[in-house]
Amino acid sequence: MSDLHEQVVSHMMNHDAFSRWLGIEVLELKEGYSKIKMTIREEMTNGFYVTHGGIIFSLADSALAFACNNRNNLSLALECNISFLKQVNVGDELTADAKEIHNGRSTGVYSINVINQNNQLVALFKGTCFRTGKNLV
Amino acid sequence: MSDLHEQVVSHMMNHDAFSRWLGIEVLELKEGYSKIKMTIREEMTNGFYVTHGGIIFSLADSALAFACNNRNNLSLALECNISFLKQVNVGDELTADAKEIHNGRSTGVYSINVINQNNQLVALFKGTCFRTGKNLV
Amino acid sequence: MSDLHEQVVSHMMNHDAFSRWLGIEVLELKEGYSKIKMTIREEMTNGFYVTHGGIIFSLADSALAFACNNRNNLSLALECNISFLKQVNVGDELTADAKEIHNGRSTGVYSINVINQNNQLVALFKGTCFRTGKNLV
Amino acid sequence: MSDLHEQVVSHMMNHDAFSRWLGIEVLELKEGYSKIKMTIREEMTNGFYVTHGGIIFSLADSALAFACNNRNNLSLALECNISFLKQVNVGDELTADAKEIHNGRSTGVYSINVINQNNQLVALFKGTCFRTGKNLV
Numbered sequence: 375m376s377d378l379h380e381q382v383v384s385h386m387m388n389h390d391a392f393s394r395w396l397g398i399e400v401l402e403l404k405e406g407y408s409k410i411k412m413t414i415r416e417e418m419t420n421g422f423y424v425t426h427g428g429i430i431f432s433l434a435d436s437a438l439a440f441a442c443n444n445r446n447n448l449s450l451a452l453e454c455n456i457s458f459l460k461q462v463n464v465g466d467e468l469t470a471d472a473k474e475i476h477n478g479r480s481t482g483v484y485s486i487n488v489i490n491q492n493n494q495l496v497a498l499f500k501g502t503c504f505r506t507g508k509n510l511v
Numbered sequence: 512m513s514d515l516h517e518q519v520v521s522h523m524m525n526h527d528a529f530s531r532w533l534g535i536e537v538l539e540l541k542e543g544y545s546k547i548k549m550t551i552r553e554e555m556t557n558g559f560y561v562t563h564g565g566i567i568f569s570l571a572d573s574a575l576a577f578a579c580n581n582r583n584n585l586s587l588a589l590e591c592n593i594s595f596l597k598q599v600n601v602g603d604e605l606t607a608d609a610k611e612i613h614n615g616r617s618t619g620v621y622s623i624n625v626i627n628q629n630n631q632l633v634a635l636f637k638g639t640c641f642r643t644g645k646n647l648v
Numbered sequence: 649m650s651d652l653h654e655q656v657v658s659h660m661m662n663h664d665a666f667s668r669w670l671g672i673e674v675l676e677l678k679e680g681y682s683k684i685k686m687t688i689r690e691e692m693t694n695g696f697y698v699t700h701g702g703i704i705f706s707l708a709d710s711a712l713a714f715a716c717n718n719r720n721n722l723s724l725a726l727e728c729n730i731s732f733l734k735q736v737n738v739g740d741e742l743t744a745d746a747k748e749i750h751n752g753r754s755t756g757v758y759s760i761n762v763i764n765q766n767n768q769l770v771a772l773f774k775g776t777c778f779r780t781g782k783n784l785v
Numbered sequence: 786m787s788d789l790h791e792q793v794v795s796h797m798m799n800h801d802a803f804s805r806w807l808g809i810e811v812l813e814l815k816e817g818y819s820k821i822k823m824t825i826r827e828e829m830t831n832g833f834y835v836t837h838g839g840i841i842f843s844l845a846d847s848a849l850a851f852a853c854n855n856r857n858n859l860s861l862a863l864e865c866n867i868s869f870l871k872q873v874n875v876g877d878e879l880t881a882d883a884k885e886i887h888n889g890r891s892t893g894v895y896s897i898n899v900i901n902q903n904n905q906l907v908a909l910f911k912g913t914c915f916r917t918g919k920n921l922v
Contacts, residue, residue: 386558392566395554417532420576421523422647427572427588429529432565439557451564452755453727453776455592455866457894457913459887475909476870480754481726481778483868483909498886498894500911502727502776502868504755510559589892590864590913592729594757594776596750612772613733617891618863618915620731620772635749635757637774639731639864639913641892660832666840669828691806694850695797696921701846701862703803706839713831725838729866784833 379403379444385511386443393436396429400440406474406482408440414466425462433470434486434499441472442482442503448510449482449503460496467491470499480505516540516581522648523580530573533566537577543611543619545577551603562599570607571623571636578609579619579640585647586619586640597633604628607636617642653677653718659785660717667710670703674714680748680756682714688740699736707744708760708773715746716756716777722784723756723777734770741765744773754779790814790855796922797854804847807840811851817885817893819851825877836873844881845897845910852883853893853914859921860893860914871907878902881910891916 383403387393396418402409412433420426435454442449462468469489476483486499520540524530539546549570557563572591579586599605606626613620623636657677661667676683686707694700709728716723736742743763750757760773794814798804813820823844831837846865853860873879880900887894897910 390558421527428569664832695801702843
């Protein structure tokens with residue numbers, strides 16, 4: 375993890391109240407890449423006693439943010455889509471890793487796998503972002 | 512709102528810890544339709560001081576759940592996609608209404624608009640669900 | 649249909665070999681809006697004797713192109729998604745109308761309904777485009 | 786390629802008029818997997834002299850069909866999304882390979898990469914299908 379990537383993501387985490395609420399831990403960062411982790415708590419479940427889809431999306435969306443912003447070029451998500459593949463329960467540990475599929479001048483595309491503690495794919499996420507050209511730090 | 516719809520959604524809300532954390536209020540329910548509301552709090556923001564995309568997705572995903580389950584046929588989201596159109600800030604009041612585009616025997620498709628207190632569209636969400644054939648209540 | 653919209657779309661159609669192969673007819677054009685039509689032929693079917701999904705996508709994608717380019721600001725599709733709702737057969741007449749959901753400086757979002765001759769929705773399409781700032785004509 | 790996979794796909798190709806028009810060649814088949822190829826012709830271009838997005842989608846959609854049907858369980862695409870990453874020109878040779886991300890009892894999810902003759906990723910496609918339980922052959 376280079377100094378710049380670290381600086382950008384540490385800036386983001388310091389101000390990212392919701393990622394802190396989620397309990398997100400940054401495992402790895404590289405240019406255009408991030409790997410993050412969280413554990414599912416009771417308050418993250420929905421009306422069927424399983425994890426709310428929005429929680430799984432939020433984890434993937436945070437991975438996207440850490441990956442697409444870590445060159446210090448403020449990037450905003452335009453469109454994101456997610457396939458829910460497997461039920462997630464309280465106590466599950468989810469890891470999301472965001473890979474850069476395309477790094478254009480004005481836009482970027484990222485593919486994010488979300489796996490559980492048994493290495494099972496629980497969600498597949500694709501995100502498209504727009505690069506504003508502004509610095510984060 | 513018929514008795515069954517009310518019963519199903521009240522059952523869902525009673526068990527949906529995350530929708531309660533979000534502060535979701537159900538405004539309207541009809542067969543295959545729901546309209547819900549929430550207010551953005553400080554702890555829902557991301558590293559850029561704006562509302563985390565996962566929060567907006569979560570609101571739309573809850574609207575989807577209330578709409579696609581209210582016939583008492585347990586339905587699970589397969590694929591959801593969202594376009595983020597406008598920045599959402601702390602204090603904004605978001606309303607999501609989920610319209611049924613397709614009500615198939617085994618699957619359903621829903622389109623959800625998320626608007627702010629000024630009637631501006633802040634996100635457009637499309638969700639596909641699978642109907643399990645099991646009852647909720 | 650203003651002179652500019654007409655000029656841009658006529659330029660596009662003159663050079664759009666595939667839209668001509670599809671037999672696309674432009675029914676209506678407004679700033680950020682288009683409505684187009686085609687009839688399904690035998691050679692457009694797939695291995696199940698029904699219309700290939702790619703044909704329905706192509707019609708919607710052409711509607712998107714006519715809508716998002718008609719201000720003479722060359723726009724490229726970044727991400728498109730489509731829900732297939734109803735089987736389409738040979739002889740069916742499909743109409744696609746592209747509505748502008750968001751007209752940003754650098755990007756745009758369009759929602760396209762594809763209906764058949766009986767006014768039944770056969771597909772719902774959402775497209776995000778990037779505006780290059782270059783003129784078409 | 787097992788006998789059954791070959792039989793199913795040969796049945797599909799024999800009846801798939803549009804895949805024949807596209808000039809699709811099947812390179813490889815395995816359970817839940819397909820790899821196919823085509824060459825871009827003049828009549829596949831759009832109003833900007835580049836390949837119509839619908840052509841690239843169609844190739845990926847055919848790869849999806851060959852992958853998700855080759856267990857002889859008739860499957861229908863519910864939702865497909867595509868990111869367009871790189872311009873495709875006349876003469877380009879595109880290869881699409883469809884990988885099974887999830888093989889559920891009632892649904893399946895596939896990720897399809899479309900690359901050109903220089904091994905550059907030109908599009909990323911994700912498709913969700915519904916399994917009808919009917920045989921193809």
